[in-house]
Every structure is written in C-alpha cells, then in structure tokens.
Amino acid sequence: MSEHVQSILRQYDPTAPLEKAWTIPAPWYTDPAVAALEQQAVFGAGWQYVAPLDRLEAPGSFATAVVAGEPIVVVRGRDGTLRAFFNVCRHHAAAVATEECGSCSVLRCPYHGWTYDLDGRLKGAPEFEGVEGFDRDASGLMPVAVETWERFVFVRLSDKGMSLKEHLGDMAAGVAKLDLARLKFFERRRWTLNCNWKVYVDNYLDGGYHVPHLHKSLSTVLEYSDYQIENGARFCLQHSPLKSGKDAETAAVRKGDRAYYYWLHPNFMLNWYEGVMDVNLVLPLGPDRCEVIFDFFFDDVGESAAARNRASLAVGERVQQEDIDICEAVQRGLHSRAYVAGRLSVRREAGEYLFHRLLHADLAAGTSSPSPRL
Known part of the structure; x- marks a missing residue:
C-alpha cells in the first residue's frame, strides 16, 4: 500500500x-x-446485503447486485438451496442475468448463449466442438458465499472471514x-x-x-x-x-x-x-x-x-x-x-x-x- x-x-x-x-x-x-x-x-x-428474501423464495427465482464492483447473482435452485455466483459468463465475461430480479429455469448468457444450471454448472456451450483442453466441468459459474438472516440475503466475496451469525x-x-x-x-x-x-x-x-x-x-x-x-x-x-x-x-x-x-x-x-x-x-x-x-x-x-x-x-x-x-x-x-x-x-x-x-x-x-x- x-x-x-x-x-x-x-x-x-x-x-x-x-x-x-x-x-x-x-x-x-x-x-x-x-x-x-x-x-x-x-x-x-x-458481508453485504443484496436482496430481500421475498424475492428469492421460489425455485428459479434470482436477484442481481453489484458488490465491491463485482456483479453478483443469487438464485434459488430446484433443490431449494440458495446459491450465489459471480454474474460473469466464463466464456467472454458478459452478465448471465441481466435483470434486477426475476425467475428462470436456467441462467443463459445473452452474448453467445452459454447456459448454466441453477446450481452453477455449465450445461451448454454452443459450437464448441474441437476446442482442445476445454474442461466443461471446471467452467461453471464461480461461487460466492451466501447466507440469510431474517428477511434478508447477504453475500461475502472473500473466501475468508467470520460467518454472518458472527458478524451480526x-x-x-x-x-x-x-x-x-x-x-x-x-x-x-x-x-x-x-x-x-x-x-x-x-x-x-x-x-x-x-x-x-x-x-x-x-x-x-x-x-x-x-x-x-x-x-x-x-x-x-x-x-x-x-x-x-x-x-x-x-x-x-x-x-x-x-x-x-x-x-x-x-x-x-x-x-x-x-x-x-x-x-x-x-x-x-x-x-x-x-x-x-x-x-x-x-x-x-x-x-x-x-x-x-x-x-x-x-x-x-x-x-x-x-x-x-x-x-x-x-x-x-x-x-x-x-x-x-x-x-x-x-x-x-x-x-x-x-x-x-x-x-x-x-x-x-x-x-x-x-x-x-x-
């Protein structure tokens, strides 16, 4: 510094x-x-607040935010689990969720159509046949820590630090x-x-x-x-x-x-x-x-x-x-x-x-x- x-x-x-x-x-x-x-x-x-829990109660519901300059998407999976990811396509870095909130069955990048499941796994990469060394399993959305408290959803970009409970x-x-x-x-x-x-x-x-x-x-x-x-x-x-x-x-x-x-x-x-x-x-x-x-x-x-x-x-x-x-x-x-x-x-x-x-x-x-x- x-x-x-x-x-x-x-x-x-x-x-x-x-x-x-x-x-x-x-x-x-x-x-x-x-x-x-x-x-x-x-x-x-x-920990940073990103959305009211009301927006993320149903499977497929999502909300986006910007935290410390980083685009974030939080989504409720079909298994009921709440997950958060960097809202950045692993192909050419466009946002995969472009609305403040909504509902979806998959997260599809509007740039080249790369598609991610609600758990962040890459499902589809159009016209990628013949690309050598491409690891589909390692190309999912990058995860972010997410926790809820009362009516509120919080995320933490760092992979280190206290839990939300400890922070509160x-x-x-x-x-x-x-x-x-x-x-x-x-x-x-x-x-x-x-x-x-x-x-x-x-x-x-x-x-x-x-x-x-x-x-x-x-x-x-x-x-x-x-x-x-x-x-x-x-x-x-x-x-x-x-x-x-x-x-x-x-x-x-x-x-x-x-x-x-x-x-x-x-x-x-x-x-x-x-x-x-x-x-x-x-x-x-x-x-x-x-x-x-x-x-x-x-x-x-x-x-x-x-x-x-x-x-x-x-x-x-x-x-x-x-x-x-x-x-x-x-x-x-x-x-x-x-x-x-x-x-x-x-x-x-x-x-x-x-x-x-x-x-x-x-x-x-x-x-x-x-x-x-x-």
Whole structure:
C-alpha cells in the first residue's frame, strides 16, 4: 500500500476514548485512493446485503447486485438451496442475468448463449466442438458465499472471514424481538447522492442529533430527550419512545411504542416502527458519490392498506430528501481548506465513533493484505 494512503490513515487515532476522539479526517471522504482501498478491504471482505428474501423464495427465482464492483447473482435452485455466483459468463465475461430480479429455469448468457444450471454448472456451450483442453466441468459459474438472516440475503466475496451469525453478534437477538416475519416486502427505491457513502452513514449514526434541526416533522413523534444509543461489537442500535406528534401525516404512519434504528457495519440500516420497516444499503460510486437503496416492508401489502403504505413512503421520501440535502452540503464542506476533522458529542455520537474505529480496523487490515485474485 502506498505511503500516501498510509499517511492518510495515520491522521486518525482509533485508540482515543470518545470524550477525546476526533472524527475521521476529511481526506477519508475525498481521496480516490481511500475509496479504492475501501472496495477491497471493506466491501470486498465482509458481508453485504443484496436482496430481500421475498424475492428469492421460489425455485428459479434470482436477484442481481453489484458488490465491491463485482456483479453478483443469487438464485434459488430446484433443490431449494440458495446459491450465489459471480454474474460473469466464463466464456467472454458478459452478465448471465441481466435483470434486477426475476425467475428462470436456467441462467443463459445473452452474448453467445452459454447456459448454466441453477446450481452453477455449465450445461451448454454452443459450437464448441474441437476446442482442445476445454474442461466443461471446471467452467461453471464461480461461487460466492451466501447466507440469510431474517428477511434478508447477504453475500461475502472473500473466501475468508467470520460467518454472518458472527458478524451480526447480539444484533440478531435484538432484531428477533421485532418479529420481522410478519412483514412483507413492498418495493425497492434508489437514490443517487453527491456525497461519500460515509457521510450518509455518519448522518444516520449521530444519535438523533440532527433530527430536531433537520427533520421537523419526524421530530414531532420522537421523544428526543429519551433517545438512546447502544453499541454492540459491529452494530449500533438507536431507539426512541414515540409520541403523538403535531404533524398528522407523520403521526399517521409512524406508530407504536418505540422506534428502532439498527446499523450493521459497514453500510446496512434497518428502521422499524409498528407494522412498517425499511432497510437501507449505502453503496459507494466514487469518493464524491453514493447510491442509497431502500427496501420497504409492511405488515399488510394488500389493496386495503395501499393508502397507508403510500402515505408512509411519502413521509419517508420527505425525510430522505432532507438527509440528501444536508449530506451533499457536508461533502462540499469536506473539500474546504477550513475543515480537517471534528469532535464528537459524547451524549449523541457514540455510534459514529464505533463506525470510524471499525472502518479504521478494516482499512488497516487491508493495507497488509494482497488484492484478492480468483
């Protein structure tokens, strides 16, 4: 790893206690070399959410994703087994699955018609007679680790590392109390932001610090003074009692006794209210851009609940736009000569502190590890 990247990493001290800690410095959000290292050491090394389990329940159902720049396809086999592969034909590297999700009997490359069974084995290679040394059995799709948890499907590109259960730790037991099995997938939405992916995560993890200033309507239903932050090994839980707010549109769709906001390192978020949930995945598109994917779930996705569900999406979209505007403003500020790093609120920003230390650990490990090769 270059001395340039090493010098940027040394600007942050992960050993400082929260009351003495600074944020990670501005170059971590703006430097292309840091972004490149993150693809390998963060997104390419650990578990990444790719799809709701609802999309992958029937044999032949598939979903595609991009993880650390790698195209991935997850498919349910005829034997009921869920498998994941690099979505790359072994002939000339085209994608074998070209839709976000769907159903198929085989995976057929649209380029030259190479066909793979749902278990990844090569079934057909047209007009390949006479090719010497061609090993059909060794030419199947390259596998990727895949595991499920609750309503979610995760993959891991690296062939080394902890299991998904180990990665989740105590978060799994906490989320189990929310009874997510009652919820059904409703729809997926995407936003592209002009900010580094970590800016969005920082905003999520500030312990509600920005809520009374930025989210005026959401603030009317949250008990800000009793907003709590609890860190686990690789996750943060923020939760707040709910109250009857003055904003009728928000109060109508943000109900229950308590709101729960879970973050799982590095980029997965789960937001739960009674009968309503969305999960967010933040993906880097470069040092100054990211994509945020929202998957929405409701306890009732029938026609009788359509108005409620659309109203909930409208409230969520309003909050999301408020977050987009501030995150893009922050990214502009990170390029300023006036800013290098900031301090953290002991009361509010323990989650952000955890995120920065976990990120430092990942990047430090990545500087001593060779780039992965197949």
